Amino acid sequence: MHRVVVLALDGVYPFELSIPVRIFGTAEDPDGKPLYEVVTCSLDGGPVSTSADFAITVPHGAEALRTADTVVIPPFACGPDGLLDWLPDDLAAALALLPAQARIVSICTASYVLAAAGLLDGRRATTHWTEAAHFQRTFPQIEVDADVLFVDDGQVLTAAGVGAGVDLCLHLVRRDHGSEIANRVARLCVVPPWREGGQAQYIDRPLPEPATASTAATRVWALEQLHRPLPLAELAEHARMSVRTFCRRFGEEVGMPPGQWLTQRRVDRARRLLETTDLPVDQVAAEAGFGTAVSLRQHLTGTVxxxxxxxxxxxRTRAAA
Known part of the structure; x- marks a missing residue:
């Protein structure tokens, strides 16, 4: 069984602390067997303060990290500004216990821990959008992407904020065991299996004028038309807007251009068909709107x-196992 160890540090945010056990702890195989074991540890095995008006007790000390297949570090309040750009000795010693093959995940500003430990050097990463500029200034050796919900850089993964921690944990379940199991976890937790767009939807930016119209209906319609070409002019016509207005409204509401959104949805459709059907690759490409297997291969390789x-x-093998 895959072991997830959650490292609770003093000042931990209680909601984020609970995300891994809620998501990974809900994942089961078709026979109802748990797929993950989730344990929580602190640096010394003692009680941990939280950002709320209560403390928590945990059953394990840092030695639990030696047994981890995946480590998750939730955000915590530390220092006058709540951020950490250096590693205290006890935290550095704890991270040194991690197995070489362990995946390590940060949620929200816990990315500062990974960065201070050098685990993000030369990598692409994200953090909460309010701290992205400071994060980039503090750690210029990291490629910071403030527009995404999470970054999967293989063995090291970073999530942008509270809800993005849920998104990232579901992504890992999907990566480990396929969409069917991840989608069931999402349904049981009453959360979407994935969310469209990135942090751009949530960044507090003044808009030039209120969005009096919505592209939501056109997005729903487009998802039903993915098997065929969808020119920008046709999308704008369906939304009863000019192309310029449609593109602006779409970006405000979704956080990315229409073409990029369509490509992501086509990739999602192709992935699901590959996971859940035995359709030939050519037919999967057609159903997802890529036209040819070559185009599907290029986009899927570029994405995953x-x-x-x-x-x-x-x-397909894992989902059916």
Whole structure:
């Protein structure tokens, strides 16, 4: 069983602390067998203060990190500004216990811990949008992407904020065991299996004028038309807007251009078909609107780093197991 160890540090935010056990602890195989074991530890095995008006007790000390397949670090309040740009000795010693092959995940501003430990050097990462500029100034050796909900850089993963921690944990369940299991976890937790767009939806930026119209209906309609080309002019016509107005409104509401959103949705459709059907790759490409297997291969490789055949081998087998 895959072991997830959650490291609770003094000042931990209680909601984020509970995300891993809620998501990973809900994941079961088709026979009802748990797929993850989730344990919580502190640096010394003692009680941990929280950002709220209560403390918590945990059953393990830092030695639990030696047994981790995945480590999750929730955010915590520390120092006058709540951020950490250096590692205290006890935290550095704890991180040194991690197995070389362990995945390590930060939620929200816990990315500062990974950055201070050098685990993000030369990597792409994210953090909460309010701290992204400070994070980049503090750690210029990291490629900071403030527009996404999370970054999966293989062994090291970072989530942008509270809800993005849920998104990232669901992503890991999907990566480990396929969409069917991840979607069931999402349904049981009453959260969406994935969210469209990135942090741009939540950044507090003044708008030039109120968004009196919405692109939501056109997005719903487009999802039903993914099997065919969808020119920008046709999308704008469906929304009863000019192309310029549609693009502006779409960006405000979704956080990305219409073409990028369509490509992501096509990739999502293709991934689901590869995971849940035995359709030939050519037909999957057609159903998802990529037209050819070559185009599907290019987009899937660019998104998840593997070909359609390799993706199906990994996730179709696991989902059916």
């Amino acid at each position: 780093g593997v070909s359609p055949t390799a993706y199906r081998t990994a996730f």
